[in-house]
Amino acid sequence: MAAPADTPRRRPGTRSPIPPGLRAAVPVLLLLIFGFVAPLLTVAAFSIAEPRSYDVFTSFTLANYAQIFDPANSVWMSFAWSLALAALVVGILLVACYPVAWGLVHVFGRWAPAISAILVFPLFVSENVRLYGWVLFFIKGGVLDGVLKVFGIGPVTDLLYTPGMTLFGMSYVYFSFMLFPMVLGLAMVPRDLVDAARDLGASRLMIWREVELPLAMPGILIGMLLTFVLAAGAVAEAKILGGQSVITIAQDIETAFTYAQNWPLGAALAMVLVVIVGALALFVMGRLDLDRILGRR
Amino acid sequence: MNGMSRRTMMKLTGGAALTAPFLPGAALAARDKELNILCWEGYNSAQVLDPFRAQSGANIRAESLTNDPTMINRLRAGETSTWDLINVNNPWARKVMYPSGLIKPLPRAEFEPYFDQMLPEFKAPYKWAMSEDGTELLGMAQRFGPYSFVVNTDKISRATAEEQGWDLFNDPALEGRYGILESDDWNVFNMFMVAGINPFLDHSDAEMAKFREVAERIVKGARMIGDIAMMNQALVSGEIDLHLTGGTYSVSPARADGNLNLRAITPLKGAIDGKGGIAWIEITSTVANPDLSPLAQEFLKYVQDPEIAHTVAFAEGTFNPVTQMGNPDCFELFSKDELEAIQWESLEEDMARSAEYDIVPDYDEALDILTAAKRLRG
């Protein structure tokens, strides 16, 4: 927009070389640089340091990456498990959260805030505590067995410490992270558009496919992305409910930084994960037209 | 306290405790009112620290970690100027930290008398508290315990477990009936023990191949791998009958809850010069901090007090014997139940059958094998 003619102009001598927009963004930029870019750069720097050393910024080697991509190294299995579990969690939560989100937006009415609160509340309890709660539920002679016994069934055994239980735990923990962006997405679908589609003759299925789903897609995609990114870095579920029946990449990173004291390897593993997840996030975000989402109304 | 309520005082000290870690400059100026401890779980508990806080009026910060290498590498990474005390297992002080200049010796005349009050095997000069050449006192011993494996004696009797020892884990009938505690440094020791190899010597290729075979098989056959709480819960519920890597440190909370059928086992025989098990002794040393808090030595003396030593033994989370039980004034503070929780009645023989925690020369390679073995579970 052109400045109105009567706007007082800064005299040439006093003009700052930094545009005002950039100056205003300085606090946020500093926060991003120190809070986000600097740690990431440190991790990147460690990833090219001599294996099992602390010679960050003073040594350069690609040995850590060579080790990760060495075909004899089975660490690819951890990547595969993490990414596969994350993909499955996203799939499960898409199906599980959609009806709940739809209900929160359209059906539950004045109960919706209360239901949301109930769903949010567990987030205030430590994830590990909640997962231990599920262990008590599924463990031999636990809550599930107790309940089944009342009905003369069971006991069911060997539920715990399996990849399936890991998947259950992850789906439970990340439920809200899929649900609420989805609720937001569905709430962004203007009521008029659904009414209009219906008025123009569309069936429920058609309205869902042509109007509701595409318009809620930004929220759904953000939920998928959030869930995937978090799930790809998950470790507690595989440890506590899964009993390490599968090893996730986050656990390998953890082991490298602790028992192995091989920080450069841990950093390289982390960088590979960041690149995989980052590429995926960029791909998804590229498909989101944020202007359209924000400027719709 | 005139003019200042107790609450105000607590607020002030609490606020300072929060900001202290972020103000290294300010910290340097007032080290006589500050003490930072890097330790295993227990020393960081309020029961242990609060009386010392009250007595010294200082800010005490304690961070607990669950493995030695991480703590030592924190010092290596430059945190010697942060910490005043480090509490790790026995070999690190004399073999690694002192030679690397990470810790400072203690004045022998002042501290050796404390060893005279300890259990007989800790009398001065106590090997793990001394430098390799035997001239310097590098730290104080307090908590210790045997750490091999834990069984449910309702399923496997103590006698069977002690006689069969590590071979239990070679028994195909027990596949899927055991868990593995996720302390991977100990798991490296114990996989060697199951393989019948002394972990603390240099290993031949054949021995490493044997280690790999055992590690892959034992890890694959485990019902689950997890932390101490998971192991105890699984033992109590019957999900598992025994678990590799464990001892009084891990099982004592469950025993204190009345599960006396769960028991730390020290095998009768094993590959380390005939010793069946492995035990740890914590050595607490003063860090080579250029501006070491004068409270560091005060704290080491403070925990020698019988009352405090008993508190350390029964700090939250884990219950352990302490060396100060050699002092009758300390020993009498332990109730019958407490002694049962820490398996006092067999402690002496278990320790006698145990080799002491040591450094595995080819630990890195062994850990890589173990880490890869875990991936084969999926």
Added chain:
Amino acid sequence: MAMTQSAPEIPVLQLAGVRKTFGSFEAVAGIDMKIREGEFVTIVGPSGSGKTTLLRMLAGLESPSDGAIELRGRRINDVPSNRRPTCLVFQSLALFPHRTVGQNIEFPLKVRKVAPAERKARALELLRMVRLPEDIYGKNVMRCSGGERQRVALARAFAYDPDVLFFDEPLSALDYKLKKTLEKELKDLHRASGKTFVYITHSLEEAMVMSDRIGVMRAGKIVQIGSPSDIYAAPRTKFVAEFFGELNAIELRREGAGYVRADGAPIALPPTALESARAWALIRPELMRFAAPEGSANTVAGTVVNEYSFGSRNQFQVLSEGRTWLVEAPRGSDSPRLGDAVTLGWDAADTLVVED
């Protein structure tokens, strides 16, 4: 309510006792109405008068709490909106923002599984009808201007080929000039298509331009219905009259066979058939003059306190005994200045006597 029903034909829409309540709130409080085939009916009312609810019931987006809605003699209360041969143009237009102009227009055709080529041909035809260029077909609808969107919404409604089109104040967001243009185009389209249009607006001015008949709604009821000229010439109540613009209103009270001013001042009134206890004498500002009429009681003395320019004419506020009178005079005429003492007058024949 008197209905002018000259032809015996079955009305395209007939409402009988239609009511809609939301909890304890009665949005539509019993409406009887007939709409003839091909008619352009406008419902006018202030916001909250229930006109949108009425329209949504007609379109099938709400169901009546009571009463009957008949389409060509068939009761349609429970027919869902996607099965009704009616189509609503929303106030928001409700265009699908993630679709192009073409896709928006073709939506009802896609619903009916019309082949793509045929759909496109029809869409282009409709674009011509609403006077949009063909090259707008592939444009994202959110990149269109307000007027273009308006026309796209209209084309989409026509693509559905409904018997009755409903309009929910679709022009309210447009600037004055564009609104005027579109009002006329809508009227032309109505004439050309022969379809029945039911239009709601809060602007009587808008209604006057387009409608065959106007119904005025207040508090869920239709208070007057008739041709635009009927309503303009003979508003039945002060409420209806005020819809045409600002008025000088004088409260009347029944006395004997006629009315007198409620405040006791003298007034000359035209003959009236009204019999209610309370009534109002209404005089439009443009019918007031800065002169006392000869031999008439209709005069007021006061001071000019404000002057507004309305372009071709000026409006003056005259304060007299605590109340304000509005007078309008053509620009440039011999006008008083602020602070002048003036005498106002009006003819009894220019006075409307209406119910409360």
